[in-house]
Amino acid sequence: MIEWLAQQWNERHFPNKTEEVVSDPTRPFFVVYVAWHPGFTDGGSIAEAIRGHFRRELYENVAGGTGLSVVFRSLPPPGDSIPLDIDFDEAHATAIVILTDGTLAAAPQWVAYARALGERAEATGLHVRTFPVAIHQTVLAPLNMTEQALRWDQWNGDLQTRTKRLLSELTYEYCRMLRHFLARLQRPDEDEAALEAYLRKVQIFISHSKHDDAGERVARLIRDRLQDGHGLASFFDVHDIPAGLRFHKVLLLQVRVSAMVAIHTDTYSSREWCRKEVIEAKRHNVPLVVANCISDLDERGFPYMGNVPVVRLDLDGQDRINVVIARLLDEVLKDFLWRCRIALSAETADPAVIFIPRPPELITLAALPPEADIPAPIIVYPDPPLSTEEERLFAEIAPRVQLRSLTEWLSGAVR
Structure with a gap:
């Protein structure tokens, strides 16, 4: 029964998309992992800052739920010396931040764990990336990872200042990842080399x-x-x-x-x-x-x-x-x-449904197609829904236009 429901959902929302992209509508499209050795004193606070930044309300409205999923890998399970492995198939795109300090570099099993993640990511494709963060310069040689590290050790400032710099650096890297991921969604038949041609600045x-x-x-x-x-x-x-x-x-x-x-x-x-x-x-x-x-x-x-x-x-x-x-x-x-x-997660073939990346305002109406082309457009925007006062103003000025947050629209809330 569950498989049948998933198939019906896919057929409705993704009539032209590949099975690889739409096999599971509940599958998150972007997950961030943060890994650090439990002996790294500042590792927990840096990881919490990453989670707080990408799970804040700013990203909730476009990513859904509580923002981006941020998962920790630090404490190993009982009887083991390294954390659980990371399943790259759990999300459409995965970013792995590895906080590499002297404690990690001195632990052979942790070094092997970090290297294995990098090698697997490289073999998987550009939708999975590892981002080593070099807390100290001396950690780079023991790790011997091919990925370019984020050089925390070369930044100025205290822990808070460097953490803010790290958040900006990671945001930039995630932009690069998702730009490529979006190109892959739009052109699923292209190989990686061909996709690069579409990635403009x-x-x-x-x-x-x-x-x-x-x-x-x-x-x-x-x-x-x-x-x-x-x-x-x-x-x-x-x-x-x-x-x-x-x-x-x-x-x-x-x-x-x-x-x-x-x-x-x-x-x-x-x-x-x-x-x-x-x-x-x-x-x-x-x-x-x-x-x-x-x-x-x-x-x-x-x-x-x-x-x-x-x-x-x-x-x-x-x-x-x-x-x-x-x-x-x-x-x-x-x-x-x-x-x-x-x-x-949405069917985009209907020309009457217009998706915009932030809450609508009156200037949004200026970009709508003529009424003769689309008599009753539906504007879909990130959650949460507009206030009653804003909706009333739109209804007075443009009664033909329906305003729906993405959650409202997916639940079928259209007249």
């Missing part, structure tokens, strides 16, 4: 006003940090809209693979091109972060800069640049998680 638009020195200066700081950061330049293509080129010709050709940082200085809202950039980003559901750099006042707040994360960035607080970039990475990862989840 994620475009980053730094939207700022050129009519004050602050906007230019902050834009350069963010651009330099992205281009100089570990691996970011190979993943992101950082630029703004060059002067002299037609806005729509440049932006609209690339916006669907973009993310945007809007540097909100005092003159930002008064500039026509800045407003156009934000509106186009909103119309195409681009991941967007606002860096609030207001120093005095904004004469007319721009309404379309709402419904997205806002990070306070003092003009003299260069240390907050990392916070802006970390939040941008979060938004990019959320976008990939949402698109993967839709590809795995």
